[in-house]
Amino acid sequence: MKNDIDLRTSEFEISRGFYLPRFLSILAVVLLLALLVGGTLAVYLYQTNLGVTHDALLQEKNELQLAVAPLDELEAEIAKLASLERLLESLESVFPPWSASCREIYSIAAATGPQVKALSAGSGGAVTLSGDSPTMKQVALFTQALEKVPGGKKASHRSITYPSGDDKFHYDIELTFVDGGEQP
Numbered sequence: 001m002k003n004d005i006d007l008r009t010s011e012f013e014i015s016r017g018f019y020l021p022r023f024l025s026i027l028a029v030v031l032l033l034a035l036l037v038g039g040t041l042a043v044y045l046y047q048t049n050l051g052v053t054h055d056a057l058l059q060e061k062n063e064l065q066l067a068v069a070p071l072d073e074l075e076a077e078i079a080k081l082a083s084l085e086r087l088l089e090s091l092e093s094v095f096p097p098w099s100a101s102c103r104e105i106y107s108i109a110a111a112t113g114p115q116v117k118a119l120s121a122g123s124g125g126a127v128t129l130s131g132d133s134p135t136m137k138q139v140a141l142f143t144q145a146l147e148k149v150p151g152g153k154k155a156s157h158r159s160i161t162y163p164s165g166d167d168k169f170h171y172d173i174e175l176t177f178v179d180g181g182e183q184p
Contacts, residue, residue, distance in 0.1 A: 108145045113138035126176045132168040
């Protein structure tokens with residue numbers, strides 16, 4: 001027996017039943033909320049991962065800076081030495097040192113071949129060079145090249161001794177300078 005009177009209309013019954021557009025809209029809202037929550041969670045996890053990576057990179061950077069500190073000191077020292085070398089070269093171009101002629105003599109000897117064993121300065125501004133050479137031609141070329149030393153006036157052979165046992169000529173060359181050589 002039915003004691004209840006049903007006053008609901010048919011539209012109400014349809015609204016309570018399965019209705020596809022309403023179901024799809026509810027499903028879309030649920031998927032949108034799930035996507036929003038999932039995206040938020042993914043961004044949060046990505047940000048957390050970036051923070052951890054950032055901290056690890058900062059720690060590695062600090063370790064590398066500690067490891068590179070001695071190299072930075074060496075680079076600074078090299079730069080300082082290079083600036084001192086440039087200063088020395090500029091000063092030597094203006095005021096040549098007393099040993100410039102000796103260095104020039106040894107570089108000429110290395111270029112022409114003879115070996116310079118001794119260098120002695122005389123009182124009259126002359127420098128006597130003694131050494132050995134495998135050939136007399138090298139001694140002659142060395143003598144000619146000595147006259148091109150800055151301040152060099154005349155280079156002449158004092159003696160050349162024929163080899164005895166060691167197959168090298170022993171020579172003595174006297175080099176006089178235009179300005180009389182270095183004065184004490």
